[in-house]
Amino acid sequence: MKKQDLPQDESNLKSANMTEVLYVTDENDNYTTANSIGWEAKKAALEESMDLIHERIEEARKEVAANRVSPIIYFMELNKMDLSVLSSYVGMWQWRVKRHAKPKIFKTLNENTLKKYADAFGISVDELKNFDGK
Secondary structure (H helix, E strand, O other): OEHHHOOEOOOHHHHOOOOEEEEEEOOOOOEEEEEEOEOHHHHHHHHHHHHHHHHHHHHHHHHHHOOOOOHHHHHHHHOOOOHHHHHHHHOOOHHHHHHHOOHHHHOOOOHHHHHHHHHHHOOOHHHHHHOOOO
């Protein structure tokens, strides 16, 4: 893509006061870099991704409210983590984290374990323990 043809369509990058560095060709057909605030196709893809993330967070909140999963699932989704990422943050096997996602098991967790989760999510232990999805 030629430098002068680089799209500058407003996107989420502009609202965050950010730009994206892209490789383009200059007037002599040499590769160089240029900043872009986005383009329409990328904006649509990002918006669709963010909508999906928000849907997952809302579904996790409803599952916690219905007592089908523990707050760990909600905060995992809220922080855009998956099971493997969360398990590495808390230093536990994935099967243990999955087990802690069950409300009955979650209620029996000790303060040390809850603190590991709370630290990974950037919240207090009280926030984690008292989140009911409502």
